[in-house]
Amino acid sequence: MQIILIKILILLALITPILILSFDWGKKNYKNLLLFLLIYFVWSFFNSPLYEGIFGIDFISSIWNWEGKIFAFIFSILFVFIFRKNISENNFFTLKQNAKSLKYTLSVIVLITLLSATFTFFSEEKYELDFDTLAFRLTMPGLDEEFAFRGLMIAFLLPSLKPAFTVGNLRFGNPAVVVTAFLFGLVHGISFTYNLPIMFDYFAFTYTFIFGLIWGWMLLKSRSIVMPVVSHNLNNFVVTLLTMIK
Structure with a gap:
């Protein structure tokens, strides 16, 4: 439990400078900022062995965290209903797309999927065909992570942060997208256990940070969570399938 809480706090410490620089001190919308932190804690809890150790929940025989992803997804849906007033201006949980x-x-989805597929095809990664893995990659990461990181976290941060993130004359786009993409990259890039020091996977961080920016852009562009979910799951499935059949 301690190791998981330490990781959560370390990641929060790393994104704090960006939050301070981009926080809209005129509006002082602290409530939404706290809701952003709350959904991050809840998501982190279910995407770790901690929830299983406390509740003993393990009803799917798999190497993948089906239970944690499912519960995190359910809690994201509950958050949408409970805090719908807080995201009323940025409710991305709709099938309706900005025409x-x-x-x-759609062009970006095709492009990044082709780029990922090409990179994977020429990589040395090779795994046995596994339908459980394919089913998991086709469904859970996109639903769980996009609902939490893009659909909720961005919706909570938009009213709290400035409309644009700038440092001097440099403009880095929407700070809500940057913060969530940076956190998304850190979640996938940083890992450590009881016996090993903190490990940082530069490739995993960079890869997921860039995709976090792209999916955040899709969310704001389409005003819907649909395209980020489709792109996330499609990209994961294609890449995983290629490592099994090439």
Whole structure:
């Protein structure tokens, strides 16, 4: 339990400078900022062995964290209903798409999937065909992570942060997207156990940070969670399938 809490706090410490620099001190919307932290804690809890150790929940025989992802997804849906007033101006939980964005988002989905597939095809990664893994990669990461990181976290941060993140004359786009993408990258890039020091996977961080930016852009462009979920699951499935059949 301690090791998980330490990781949560370390990641929060790493994103704190960005939050301070981009926080809209005129609005002082602390409540939404606290809700952002709350969904991060809840998501981290269910995406770790901690929840299983406390509740003893393990009803799916798999190497993957089906239970944790399912419970995290359910809690994200509960958050949408409980805090719907807080995200009323940025409620991305709709099937309706911004018609003007459709061709751009679809083009980006095709492009990044092809790029990921090409990179994977020429990589040395090779795994045995496993339908449990394919089913998991096709469904859970996109639903769980996009609902939490893009759908909720960005919705909570938008009213709390400035409309644009700038350092001097440099402009880094929407701070809510940058913060969540940075946190998304850290979650996938940093790992440590009881016996090993903190390990940082530069490739995993960079890869997921860039995709976090892209999916955040899709969310704001389409005004819907649909495209980020589709892109996330499609990309995961194609990449995983290629490592098994090439």
